[in-house]
Structures are given as C-alpha cells and as structure tokens.
C-alpha cells in the first residue's frame with residue numbers, strides 16, 4: 518500500500534523494477550545471488566508538502582523524519598526503475614553502476630519509486646545535509662542505493678536533506694539561481 522500523500526499518478530514500488538533497456542547480463546550483475554524477497558521495511562519517514570515560502574522547493578513535497586534517527590543509520594532504500602537508457606530530463610535519476618563495458622545503470626524514480634524520491638537538496642534550506650546517498654550491496658550481493666543519516670542524529674519532524682552534488686546543479690544551472 519502506498520504511504521499517505523503518495524501522488525496518484527506515480528507507481529509506488531516496494532522494490533526496484535528493471536526497464537527493458539537493461540541487458541540480461543547486467544541484470545545478473547546487479548541482482549547478485551537473490552535469496553527471495555527481502556522482509557518489508559517501513560522506513561521512519563513521512564512525505565509532507567513544503568509549506569514554508571522561504572524553502573526553495575516551496576509548493577513541492579519533501580521527506581521528513583517520522584521519529585528520531587540516530588547518526589549513520591540506514592533510513593530508506595532509493596527505489597525506482599533500473600535502466601540503461603539516457604534520462605537527461607529526469608530530476609529523480611541516480612547513477613547505480615558503471616560497467617567496464619561502458620554500460621551505465623541508473624535508478625530513475627520519476628514515474629515509479631518510493632518515499633526516497635521526495636528527498637530535497639540542502640542548498641537554501643540548511644547549512645549542511647543531514648543524510649547521504651550511498652551505493653552499497655545487500656548481504657546477498659545485490660547492488661542498491663540507500664539513504665543514511667550523516668554524523669548527527671536527525672530529530673523527529675526534521676526534513677531529510679542530502680547534497681545532490683555540484684554537477685547535478687551545474688547541469689541545471691540555466692533553470693536555477695542556486696549557487697553551486
């Protein structure tokens with residue numbers, strides 16, 4: 518079941534889906550040795566509209582801590598459509614894997630995903646991010662992208678904010694006045 522305030526036009530996913538652009542051999546590399554579906558995990562987060570007019574993403578959504586999150590703690594997996602085609606127009610596309618064969622694999626949550634797609638960048642909101650994206654592997658070797666708290670605890674109700682990176686903003690600098 519999708520979480521409260523999940524937009525009806527988007528597909529809510531419990532695990533990432535492969536797009537047809539991902540070659541079979543690349544799928545096997547990404548999946549590792551699957552041991553069956555992972556136990557469902559309700560992340561300690563809530564989607565909320567950004568209601569502060571001083572927030573640069575005012576009028577959009579953000580992701581907030583539903584309870585206190587200790588430092589360096591896994592918060593949520595970044596789930597979406599795993600793909601190998603180019604998605605230059607997506608603002609929800611993270612790089613998962615770059616193969617030696619030149620294959621680039623991304624996770625795009627523009628049309629389908631989970632709560633993690635609502636994480637905003639810290640610029641213009643706080644002095645520094647309180648969370649990071651991290652590419653890692655599950656115990657059974659599946660490649661995945663997760664969101665973890667950084668060195669300090671995140672208080673209940675606080676917005677979860679990462680850095681999208683300077684390159685992300687530079688690529689969009691004609692649309693945005695944010696200094697990178």
Ligand SMILES: C[S@@+](CC[C@H](N)C(=O)[O-])C[C@H]1O[C@@H](n2cnc3c(N)ncnc32)[C@H](O)[C@@H]1O
Pocket residue numbers: 573574577578579608609634635636637638639640641642695
């Ligand atoms: C991955 S989405 C984040 C979720 C988005 N707020 C939503 O409601 O779907 C990335 C988009 O959020 C907005 N955004 C996120 N962080 C921002 C920031 N610090 N300043 C301005 N816009 C931001 C931009 O429109 C960006 O393209």
